[in-house]
Amino acid sequence: MKIHLKMLGSQRDAIVRDLLRPHEHAAERVGFVSCRFGNSESSLMVLAHTFHPVLDENYEFDPGVGARMNSGAIRSALQVALSNDVGMFHVHLHDHRGLPGPSGVDWTEWQKFVPNFWHVRPQLPHGALILSRDRLSGWCWYPKRQQPIPIERFSIVGRGMQSWRAVK
Amino acid sequence: MSWQERQSFLGSDSETVLKEKRVLIAGVGGGGSQIGQELAHIGIGHFVLCDFDHYEDKNHNRTVGGTFEDIRKRTLKVQIAKRLILAVNPKADVVTVEDRWQTALPKVRDCDAAFSCVDSYMQRDQLENLCRRYHIPYLDVGMDVHQIENGYALQGQVILSMPGGLCLRCFNFIRPELLELEAQKYGDAGGRPQVIWPNGILASTAVGLFMELVTPWHSGSFAKSVVYDYDGNRHTTTLSPRVAALANTTCEHFSHLDDLGDPFWAPLSETASAKAPRKVGLSASVQRLRAFLNGRR
Numbered sequence: 427m428k429i430h431l432k433m434l435g436s437q438r439d440a441i442v443r444d445l446l447r448p449h450e451h452a453a454e455r456v457g458f459v460s461c462r463f464g465n466s467e468s469s470l471m472v473l474a475h476t477f478h479p480v481l482d483e484n485y486e487f488d489p490g491v492g493a494r495m496n497s498g499a500i501r502s503a504l505q506v507a508l509s510n511d512v513g514m515f516h517v518h519l520h521d522h523r524g525l526p527g528p529s530g531v532d533w534t535e536w537q538k539f540v541p542n543f544w545h546v547r548p549q550l551p552h553g554a555l556i557l558s559r560d561r562l563s564g565w566c567w568y569p570k571r572q573q574p575i576p577i578e579r580f581s582i583v584g585r586g587m588q589s590w591r592a593v594k
Numbered sequence: 595m596s597w598q599e600r601q602s603f604l605g606s607d608s609e610t611v612l613k614e615k616r617v618l619i620a621g622v623g624g625g626g627s628q629i630g631q632e633l634a635h636i637g638i639g640h641f642v643l644c645d646f647d648h649y650e651d652k653n654h655n656r657t658v659g660g661t662f663e664d665i666r667k668r669t670l671k672v673q674i675a676k677r678l679i680l681a682v683n684p685k686a687d688v689v690t691v692e693d694r695w696q697t698a699l700p701k702v703r704d705c706d707a708a709f710s711c712v713d714s715y716m717q718r719d720q721l722e723n724l725c726r727r728y729h730i731p732y733l734d735v736g737m738d739v740h741q742i743e744n745g746y747a748l749q750g751q752v753i754l755s756m757p758g759g760l761c762l763r764c765f766n767f768i769r770p771e772l773l774e775l776e777a778q779k780y781g782d783a784g785g786r787p788q789v790i791w792p793n794g795i796l797a798s799t800a801v802g803l804f805m806e807l808v809t810p811w812h813s814g815s816f817a818k819s820v821v822y823d824y825d826g827n828r829h830t831t832t833l834s835p836r837v838a839a840l841a842n843t844t845c846e847h848f849s850h851l852d853d854l855g856d857p858f859w860a861p862l863s864e865t866a867s868a869k870a871p872r873k874v875g876l877s878a879s880v881q882r883l884r885a886f887l888n889g890r891r
Contacts, residue, residue: 467701570861585816
């Protein structure tokens, strides 16, 4: 299955701006992008709609990684998925240029919480995205598939209309 | 030396960027044929051309690429446009839909931009609607000739409707009363006067707006919805005052979540593709339709 994620340039810029805001004790900010979906001739289209930043109070100290979002952040995101009938994609920023790749911690965390969205929206894909200063990579948990699928193509719709393939 | 060398100011990677772009041209008559030709020269790699019409003598005053032989053979307009594009760039991938664009939705959804050269407000409304659903920039090209006191007035417009930005309804170009009027006259529209030179100007303006989106060549390039008004009697194309008047407003016509994506999206099965939608996920679709309708009550 080929997956194509489309996001408006203004959305991408707003997400980057938000994720770059300093936090009292967390080294990096995270959030969720709610998405709707479409089937085209070549792929599943993941269409970004709204960015939902994790609130300041929903970061907690963690001896392993410094800080992480707490269960309140997950509950809020689950509520958005349930109320709005949307797929939820976790998003964070790797502050460099080029295609970002996940760390071992990223994978471990995603495996823990992304499938939880199927408790509220089992029929929808959910996933995780990593932004860099100029690129985006991501993985999609598709209904009835245990293993996440790498998102192959990305399009930023706006000035420059960037498009790239993350998977050859 | 590349045949695109003279447009290298569009960016060091512009050749690749343009080759990977896929555009829809809905309607390949007077406006669409010129847009196709220009995009082929520029180096766009993928085309989806939609038009159900055959070429007739009444089209010959303005359709680029059409011949008397095409009139005699009643060649489909999409085949003329395809021939023209491939004559310019034999490596272009050209998909033709010998029908209305609505019959090829999975192909249309894959496009990076849509050029709308259709005749009616209803068609424009529907195509813009689809473009908003799939984050596709929509470029509208149209012209009319009106009788005035001392002759005729040539007028037209190019509208760029950007996802997330102002739409045709915001710009008051699509209005319920126009759709209603058009519906009443359905089947009785007759042949509206059309000539080639305004089509050329409008097509080139639309192509220019598209190029600013995909390969912005100056810092003043923007990615906002705009309207350009064409006055064929003064030979001017100017930014519509409506753009400035609406500068601080946001679109309320396509802001709802339900305006995005397939209305009743359901997961495809492992082996199915969008080409065979009837075979997949029907029960899930029906469930979602029921849930949607229940939610609306």
